[in-house]
Amino acid sequence: MSLPIIPLGDGLEVSALGFGGMALSDVYGTTDPDEGVRTLHAALDAGVTFIDTADVYGTPREGTSGPAGTNEELIARVLADRRDEVQLATKFGIAGSAADGITRGDRDYVRQACENSLRRLGVDTIDLYYMHRRQLDLPIAETVAAMAELVAEGKVRHLGLSEVTATELTEATTVHPIAAVQSEWSIWSRDIEANVVPRAAELGVGLVPYSPLGRGFLTGTITAERIAQTALSRSPRFSEHFDANQGVVEVVREVAGELDATAAQVALAWVYAQGAAFGVPTVPIPGTRSAQRVVENAGAVSLTLSDAQKARLDTAADLVRGGRNFSFSADDWISSGRE
Template identity: 45%
Template sequence: MKFRAIGSLQVSSLGLGCMGMSEYYGNQNEEEAIATLHHAVALGVNFFDTADQYGVGKNEELIGRALKSSRQDIHIATKFGFVRSDAGEVIGINGSPEYVKKACEASLKRLNTDYIDLYYLHRVDPRVPIEETVGAMKELVAEGKVRYIGLSEASPQTIERAHNVHPIAALQTEYSIWSRDIEEEILPLCRDLGISIVPYSPLGRGFLSGKIKSVDTLVENDYRRKTPRLQGDNLQQNLSLVQRLEDIAHNMNISASQLALAWLLANGEDLIPIPGTKKIPYLEENIAAIDIELPRDVKEFIDRTAPVGAAAGDRYPEHSMKLLDK
């Protein structure tokens, strides 16, 4: 395994996104998920990403049970901010200092641990000054309950304001060959401030793997069925983009997924992608991308083939886009 830094944490160059083990990507199989988590540890993965809202707490509980025996050897990142009912309905975003403390205590209990390695604000609460939210997170660090703090999907202005209150160790944000918007302002700013980037959905929610040709192939409860990029004319334009990437991958004798991950890893040592999977074969395929050296001419060709804004359609449905910090 190769490693990269988040603060003083030495994390595996690829982490494991655990969301799909409990929600969103179709049906779940806990036995299969636990086997995948254990296999990830065996392969040298030591960076696991979850959130209190994934499965309305069930994902954190899964991580807490499955990785208890490996706790001293791994780094757990979790997030707070989404407030959901017991039935799973999203009620809103809460970044109040009181909620920060309450959410952290609940996550510690579900994760069966007394500290969180990296604690993110999942979405910025527009009703609460970021200084107040981060101030409360800073207190968690002082109390030893959190080692490092991070933000998710935050604007440049929010990042700077937050960083003035307490060093932000990592920004989790969507970043992939078909979501390159952060390169314009956010990536340069984070590099100036020494903030690591943790790209989620580095495979475009699986689309960059080339395995999704139509939403009709997805099970009924897969949230990607409502993704704008997989609808109508958007889908056709995006399929054309993926086909070009598949051709490049074929010529290199690697998979399209491996190409997408190798491209991200080649963009800087401060990037730690967290591809999600609940299946061992996909985990092994993803981890193999760490050893792929992407030739400069190939990377430059991909950059030209899929420039900023190349993907057709928004990243999320309208209601979810409104939750992003602008």
């Protein structure tokens, strides 16, 4: 099976749907590494060849400090046999546990982080290397300059940025071409539409939306009991506003029923339609532990919303209660907190 190929920026071409590897680590519940490997193989078999990970995803090893890297090691098991099928993306910049919120973007750190990721992934080159979060007291140009050295040395093919503002993106592109911006973007998380998405379109930079299914909430399958057992419990959007936000889910379900599609497919189809409306290449990266869900999600690539259905989904954002920054209390952790 194959999916259409989408050109992001800087000549990078990827499958129309990506896979968010974070779901294969213990973030939204306990995971089985062997099942994760099977899911990744199923993704590649379904044509989902754009695989996204980060050095901070996974469980820190006992007696070690710094990013965990175990998610990269898991993905390496698949890359060992199928590297030539994959457009591989990983990230650096969150130093230590994600819960600490410590970021680094200095040259020495960037270079060492890249070497560590290459080793864990078992590859010679990373197709898309993201700055996961920026070090706010360091000019972004300095970090991007360090990343550009990795491109010149052949260790990285393309550069990306995650959760940057429009101004930060513009500054970064004066140093080196940027292939993609990764940020949360979905029916219920639309703050980047104010500045970031238009700027990306203007600069020829692609968008890679993470959590396009609202961390599972928009599928209508996530329960309050499950939320209570995961990191999602830290977010009022998922906890205290769980019942109120069912109104958003209901709109997605209604449209899914009209199209004989899954709620996940509808949520992804909206992201594609929104990207097209802004004129920006858009490749969402939903994550799942289920091989069956990967195949179902791939069906969204060919799903078309009517204008009326798109309009109803657009207005669903008005029903949302609670902000999207669930990982940290600091507003500046996401781009909208710095604009």
